[in-house]
Amino acid sequence: KAGVTQTPRYLIKTRGQQVTLSCSPISGHRSVSWYQQTPGQGLQFLFEYFSETQRNKGNFPGRFSGRQFSNSRSEMNVSTLELGDSALYLCASSIHNEQFFGPGTRLTVL
Amino acid sequence: AQRVTQPEKLLSVFKGAPVELKCNYSYSGSPELFWYVQYSRQRLQLLLRHISRESIKGFTADLNKGETSFHLKKPFAQEEDSAMYYCALASQGGSEKLVFGKGTKLTVNP
Numbered sequence: 001k002a003g004v005t006q007t008p009r010y011l012i013k014t015r016g017q018q019v020t021l022s023c024s025p026i027s028g029h030r031s032v033s034w035y036q037q038t039p040g041q042g043l044q045f046l047f048e049y050f051s052e053t054q055r056n057k058g059n060f061p062g063r064f065s066g067r068q069f070s071n072s073r074s075e076m077n078v079s080t081l082e083l084g085d086s087a088l089y090l091c092a093s094s095i096h097n098e099q100f101f102g103p104g105t106r107l108t109v110l
Numbered sequence: 111a112q113r114v115t116q117p118e119k120l121l122s123v124f125k126g127a128p129v130e131l132k133c134n135y136s137y138s139g140s141p142e143l144f145w146y147v148q149y150s151r152q153r154l155q156l157l158l159r160h161i162s163r164e165s166i167k168g169f170t171a172d173l174n175k176g177e178t179s180f181h182l183k184k185p186f187a188q189e190e191d192s193a194m195y196y197c198a199l200a201s202q203g204g205s206e207k208l209v210f211g212k213g214t215k216l217t218v219n220p
Contacts, residue, residue: 042210058207
């Protein structure tokens with residue numbers, strides 16, 4: 001079975017721009033979670049989608065949003081980028097209480 | 111609030127020595143705890159969870175509700191155990207919403 005894939009793997013943006021990251025879960029997995037990883041804060045939960053509905057949300061500002069499509073693929077969007085948004089963004093698909101992580105998208109905001 | 115604390119950022123042991131990676135949690139309900147591992151240039155992956163009470167790659171972890179701890183142990187460390195280890199707590203949102211500790215980098219020296 002193919003693992004979780006994330007595109008793009010690397011991204012460079014400037015402050016004020018917006019960005020969209022994509023995540024394709026493992027086939028058959030209906031839940032997709034997103035995390036932000038930074039050296040200072042570690043891994044922090046952003047949100048989780050299940051069957052196209054946001055089921056859980058972390059403590060991030062409204063600039064961070066996401067959605068899930070009928071094929072379970074998910075996207076997250078960050079608008080009005082700030083320098084502090086530079087991070088590795090991980091997505092994970094889950095089944096039977098186990099999360100499978102993707103390789104991440106490294107976002108750099110200049 | 112849910113919180114996971116891994117007090118050691120770095121841990122270095124010699125091959126064949128016992129290793130213990132500490133994890134303490136703060137949670138008002140019945141916790142569901144996990145250990146995730148990230149080997150160099152690989153994805154974050156589940157190592158074990160307290161519910162299954164398995165031993166994976168020689169590692170075990172016992173949930174101690176009195177001490178609110180979930181320490182990871184291995185009696186004889188191997189060089190291939192060198193990795194980043196994260197303790198995680200499934201919050202009230204379910205296991206798709208994980209609260210992670212900051213991680214411990216384990217180095218096993220030859």
